[in-house]
Amino acid sequence: MKIYKLWLLGFVFLASCTDAQTTRSQKGFATLPEPNAGEQVATFAGGCFWALSEGMSELKGVNKVVSGYAGGTLKNPTYEEVCSDKTGHAESVQVYYDPTVISYAQLSEAFFYAHDPTTLNRQGPDEGEDYRSVAFYRTPEEKKILQQVEAKVNASHHYGDKIVTEIVPIKVFYPAEKYHQDYYKLNPNSGYIQNVSRPKVLKLRKSMSELIKPAFKEKS
Numbered sequence: 484m485k486i487y488k489l490w491l492l493g494f495v496f497l498a499s500c501t502d503a504q505t506t507r508s509q510k511g512f513a514t515l516p517e518p519n520a521g522e523q524v525a526t527f528a529g530g531c532f533w534a535l536s537e538g539m540s541e542l543k544g545v546n547k548v549v550s551g552y553a554g555g556t557l558k559n560p561t562y563e564e565v566c567s568d569k570t571g572h573a574e575s576v577q578v579y580y581d582p583t584v585i586s587y588a589q590l591s592e593a594f595f596y597a598h599d600p601t602t603l604n605r606q607g608p609d610e611g612e613d614y615r616s617v618a619f620y621r622t623p624e625e626k627k628i629l630q631q632v633e634a635k636v637n638a639s640h641h642y643g644d645k646i647v648t649e650i651v652p653i654k655v656f657y658p659a660e661k662y663h664q665d666y667y668k669l670n671p672n673s674g675y676i677q678n679v680s681r682p683k684v685l686k687l688r689k690s691m692s693e694l695i696k697p698a699f700k701e702k703s
Contacts, residue, residue, distance in 0.1 A: 528573035529598030530606025534680035537667035544584025619653035
């Protein structure tokens with residue numbers, strides 16, 4: 484397991500892999516649902532999936548988000564194995580959305596604003612290949628859209644550095660352990676959630692304010 488120390492306001496907070504030790508006894512994995520009629524899916528990786536899952540779930544048209552692992556070679560990896568940085572997987576989220584409410588392009592743009600896509604194999608205090616930025620596409624059209632959105636965000640100079648996000652085809656997505664699902668909502672007082680995850684969520688709310696569900700706008 485990786486352990487990172489984040490010094491904020493004179494306090495030490497342990498990063499996500501350590502934060503999960505309190506629930507290590509819950510070994511069951513989440514079930515990957517089939518898309519409902521008219522529903523589409525998209526898969527992204529942008530650092531710790533606790534923040535990305537929450538941020539994407541707050542978008543209009545997003546019906547559910549599953550945290551998991553993608554981009555690696557090991558079948559059915561565990562959180563501990565992914566955190567070892569030896570499986571090739573990245574902490575990822577699978578987004579189930581209504582394309583009549585939110586387009587794939589809008590969802591992709593939200594993804595680029597939901598984390599820092601300019602840092603290679605790193606997000607804040609979390610470092611390693613498992614925290615890399617990846618957009619997984621399912622069709623040539625999605626690949627084209629991702630490239631166009633990346634160019635748009637780069638051209639906007641929202642970030643001082645160029646985006647380093649990988650754009651690759653999806654092979655398989657493995658749902659993570661149950662305790663990772665809705666972790667942000669279920670552990671609001673966690674030091675990691677408050678000091679690492681929450682700023683990312685607030686940033687997305689601000690960047691994509693027109694697409695944020697009303698209930699979450701009130702919390703910004």
